[in-house]
Amino acid sequence: MKSQGAIVKRCGCLNPATRRALGNGCPRLREPDHGSWYFHCSTRSLLGQAERVRRGGYASEAAARKARDEFLVLSRERQAGRSWTVDRWLRYWLSTRARIRPTTKMHYTRDVERFLIPHIGHLILGDLTSRQLNAAFTQIAATRNRSGQPQTPCTLQHVHTTLRAALNAAVREGLLVDNPARRVELPARERPLAQLWTEARVAEWEATGQRPSVAVWTPAQLAAFLDYVRDDNLFALWWLIALRGLRRGEAAGLRWTEIDLQARQLAVVRQRTTAGYDVHEGPPKSATSRRTIALDRHTVRIVRQHAERQRQQRAARTGAGKVCHDSGYVFTSPDGLPIHPGYLTQRLRLLVDRAGLPPIRLHDLRHGAATLAHAAGADLKTIQHQLGHATIRITADTYTTSLPAAQHKAAEATARLVLNASNPGTAMRHPAGRGNSAAWRPTAVEKTKPADDTRAARRRSKTKDRVAPKGGRRRARESG
Incomplete structure (x- = not known):
């Protein structure tokens, strides 16, 4: 439905008594320079509903009529673009x-x-x-x-x-x-890099309270934390996140059917995330986040111990007449239901504070897992698959922080590569020739063998020239 509508002239004058707009009732509208022209017409919206469209601010009636005609010939989508507000x-x-x-x-x-x-x-x-x-x-x-x-x-x-x-x-x-x-031009966004909790940073944090936005523990600090939470009901969860790099939602959504202890692996096929306080369960963050993670033998033992502890707690709760759900999740609350992901963040903050360690976020444990794997010799492609990143660039730029020991090892290896390539018996010196100071020439010791080889080759060549084949001189004289 389209209507040709109307062309009207309006102004912004107010009634002195009521302070309301006079609109098209202003007596000054007859003046050429007072007010502006509007058009309004009926059309269909994107949803197929009839709606009234009004546009104004035109200098003349002809301009308003032209704008109306141009608007009515537009498609329904273009009309919405010209009439809808952002x-x-x-x-x-x-x-x-x-x-x-x-x-x-x-x-x-x-x-x-x-x-x-x-x-x-x-x-x-x-x-x-x-x-x-x-x-x-x-x-x-x-x-x-x-x-x-x-x-x-x-x-x-x-x-x-x-x-x-x-x-x-x-x-x-x-x-x-x-x-x-x-x-649109925006200020550059600096991606925060994970900072290692060195002794100097720990001392600065204790003195000023300032901490890096993204920080990871050293292996010794992580070991101290895991030793402190060894008796915690979620010890296996802290271990999996810290060593295998699970996301918070992936750990909260992990089920026993997705763990194969015989094959020493677990599959990430779902996650439990929060929108506000509401929990939503669904597929992992991306297609590459759906992955299979290898488990070492010690991690398998920890998961087995967690399963046995969970069975004992369920039996004790059932024996006491309390409700206990067999939800099938690996990490549950005492009643057997899956844990709220937000609880994990709060719980870690409390445990870190009690352990007296420098603060980290739950996601920083995932950063630390990448750092540990990198320091242990894993290549970036393996770490990318372990963490479920879409591209290897994210793994390299954000989730790997070289530990001091790894940096020293790389520095020593680089220096050794250059030192092993140098030969103490082949010293180099500047040439004495003028105008060729940028070049290097071998010493006389290096020239000995090539020179002898050259003289021997010349002697062999002269000998061949003197020794002619049989009949060669006779044929030469006859031809001469």
Whole structure:
């Protein structure tokens, strides 16, 4: 349904008594330079519903009529782009995101509600420009986060990623011809590298309370932690994350059917993640996260001990008349139900504090697993598969921190390579010739053998010239 609508002239004057807009009832509208022209018409939205469209700000009636006619000949998608605000499109886009992960939708919703709608929601989608977006991100960068600090480049990058995804969808739907978010300039995002808790960093943290954003323990510190939590019900979980690099959600979602102790391996086929406080169980983070992880014999013994402890606790709870569920999960609460992933984060923080060790996050144990595997001699491709990374670049740039022992070993090996290549008997010296100071020549000792070989070759050549074959001289005289 399309209606030619109407062309009207309006202004922003207010009634002095009621303070309401006079609209098209202003007596000054007859003046040529007072007010502006609008058009409004009826059309169908993307959802097939009838809706009223009004656009204004035109300098003349002819300009408003021309704009209306151009609008009515557009496709339904292009009409939506010219009439929908960014606010309306973002909310519509969020409502259609049915196949993304709950955590991803939560982050999208946060970015839309907190940053994008307040700063660009009032703009017309089809008129959006990169200049407007750059100005909006400058305003967003000046706001404060929950800690009272300016927004970080990481936050700006996340908001930009959400906006690009929303506008890419508008391009696919035909509302936009181009995505202006592609030309937005943002401050560089520095990817934090894992820092090792050396003695100097530990001393600085104890004195100032400042700590690296991403930090990993040394092997000695990790061993001290594992020794401290040996009697903890989740000891096997801390061990698997610290040595085999499981993600928090992968460990929380691990089931006994996915562990083969005879073959010494476990399969990662699901994860339990949180969106707010709600828990969502689904496939791993990516296709490469679905993987099989090898287990060493000591880890197998630890998992067997955990299974036996779990059976004993279940029997004791059932014998006491308490409810105990056989959920099939490897790591459970006392009632047998799977553990809330958020509890693991809180529990680790408490245990680390009690053990008197420098603080790390739960995800830092995963960083440490990559570091340990790298120091033990595993190649990056093996570590990439162990951690379930999509590309080896993530493994190399983020998840491997060389331990001091490995760095010293590499330094000694490099120096030894050069020292072994040098020959003390072949000393080098600068040539005495003028104009050739950049070249190097071997000493007289090195020249002896090649010179003797050359003189011997000349003698053999002269001998061959003097010794002619039989009849050779006779034929030469006859021919002469």
